Amino acid sequence: MKKRYAIGIDLNKCIGCHTCEIVCKLENKVPISVWRIWIKEGLKGKYPLVRKVFLPVLCNHCENPTCVTVCPVKASIKREDGIVIVDPHRCIGCRYCMAACPYGMRHVNPLLGIVQKCDFCLHRIENNSKPACVASCPAKAFVFGDLNDKNSEIYKFVIENNISVLKEDTGNLPQAFYAGLDFTLADKKGMPE
Amino acid sequence: MDTMLIYNVPMQETFGVWIAVYFYLTGLSAGSFILSTLRYVFGFEQFKPLAKPGVVLAALLLILAPMALLIHSGQPMRAWHLFVFINPSSPLSWGSFLLTIYPIISVIYGYFMFKENKKWAKIMGIIGIPSAIAVHGYTGFVLSVAKARALWATPIMPLLFLISAIISGIAMMMIVNVIQGYFFTKERKINTDLLFILGKMLIWIIIFDLFLVFCDIIAHYTGHKEGIEVVKHMFTGTFGFLFLFAEVLVGKVVPLVVFSVPxxxxxxxxxxxxxxxMIGIFIMRYNVVVGGEHIPIV
Known part of the structure; x- marks a missing residue:
């Protein structure tokens, strides 16, 4: 059966250690000042009632991706298994996909002049391993797998938890599922007053 | 609620100032082409002095405009990919063909005009008008299809771009008219009748443009939360001065008042x-392109 990769993040477990950011940079040789996954941090309340909230954001690998619609040279591709990738030999670096992505999850590589993005660590998946962020998370907040496989971790995660996605109203059908999402961080600018 | 954001990653620039320059140049080109067809297609004899400089400028600016795109692009040597790998759902893909066809049409049209072949100039002009509208109208679609940014993703964007293109084209033709009269005629006499006719045309087009901007603002302000964010950004944020003062007040309202006083x-x-x-329309392009992406989306 066709695979459909998705990622799940249990925000009740996330401790905001930024490990996923660093590991992603090391694994994919991401240039300075840009990130493929990062943790938004927010603060709620006033002393003595204070809580920090975290939200790791990464490419949602949408079912209906805007970046693929607008790419003028078909360098952005939605693969059969659900992963959205950029063909590094075809991309002309026009940055239209960056402008159109509602999640702002793409970056331009200043050395190569092309646009790059999270590809769920394709080289690792092909060797039956997990993406670097998932494998390295010390709190085991990340869940990765094939949604079409009924025995997979991600399928259980999606069924067992109350899940939500970011910017559901765009109609892009994002494939990164969050459990325990705090809406104040999911908001565009982060925090409503 | 007592909430604050303490860590986030700043966004990289997507469409920078070069795309604004590109939009501005295509707008000038389309505007001057449409003005140059006024005589050869629609037969208004009083616009005769503008026909030839109009078509020359239209072709020149449209050859210049893609240079801004090449500067913007990260891999300019791969520009040929645009003609080989075509994605029909992307406005940039349409644009690569429009940007090729339109200068060719305007050069042929100019050739017949300089040969005083009125019949063929009219035919090429009739073909040229829709292509001039398309070559600038598609840039509006480029922005209105990018649904991430609330300022861009409005259906009014192509029309707003076309109207401001015509405004900047007419303003450029006024300057061309003065230069032509002062430097390139024997009597050193400026054709003031034509200048004032162009001013009269501008009154109505600027009113229409202000109306479109008003519609856009009102629809954003009463719309969803990102739209409200856009209006706050354009009125009180970083772009408040550029939008309210430079673009609307100085760039549109002041000329409107001046042109209406005999x-x-x-x-x-x-x-x-x-x-x-002309400066005001450039600021408008800058506000739309850079201002639109200045609003954070994550």
Whole structure:
């Protein structure tokens, strides 16, 4: 059966250690000042009632991706298994996909002049391993797998938890599922007053 | 609620100032082409002095405009990919063909015009008008299809771009008219009748443009939360001065008032107003492109 990769993040477990950011940079040789996954941090309340909230954001690998619609040279591709990738030999670096992505999850590589993005660590998946962020998370907040496989971790995660996605109203059908999402961080600018 | 954001990653620039320059140049080109067809297609004899400079500028600017795109692009040597790998759902893909066809049409049209072959000039002009509208209208679609940014993703964007293109084209033709009269005629006499006709045209087009901007603002302000964010950003945020003062007040309202007062019908005043309008339209492009992506989306 066709695979459909998705990622799940249990925000009740996330401790905001930024490990996923660093590991992603090391694994994919991401240039300075840009990130493929990062943790938004927010603060709620006033002393003595204070809580920090975290939200790791990464490419949602949408079912209906805007970046693929607008790419003028078909360098952005939605693969059969659900992963959205950029063909590094075809991309002309026009940055239209960056402008159109509602999640702002793409970056331009200043050395190569092309646009790059999270590809769920394709080289690792092909060797039956997990993406670097998932494998390295010390709190085991990340869940990765094939949604079409009924025995997979991600399928259980999606069924067992109350899940939500970011910017559901765009109609892009994002494939990164969050459990325990705090809406104040999911908001565009982060925090409503 | 007591909440604050303490860590986030700043966004990288997507469409920078070069795309604004590109939109501005295609707008000038389309506007001057449409003005140059007024005589050869629609038969208004009073616009005869503008026909030839109009078509020359239209072709030149449209050859210049893609240079801004090449500067913007990260891999300019791969520009040929645009003609080989075509994605029909992407406005940039349409644009690569429009940007090729339109200069060719305007060069052929100019050739017949300089040969005084009125019949063929008219035919090529009739073909050229829709392509001039398309070559600038598609840039509006480029923005309105990018649904991430609330300021861009409005259906009014192509129309707003076309109207401001015509405004900047007319303003450029006013300057061309003054230069032509002062430097390239034997009597050193400026064709003031034509200048004032262009001013009169601008009154109505600027009113229509202000109406479109008003519609856009009202629809954003009463719309969803990102739209409200856009209006706050354009009125009180970083772009408040550029939008309210430079673009709307100085770039549109002041020329509108000056052109409507018969007492101020002087060449020097009209020339200054034309320069102000051209700068104002460039600021409008900058506000839309850079201002639109300046609003954070994550």
């Amino acid at each position: 007492k101020w019908r002087k060449t020097s005043i009209y020339l200054i107003m034309a320069i102000i309008i």
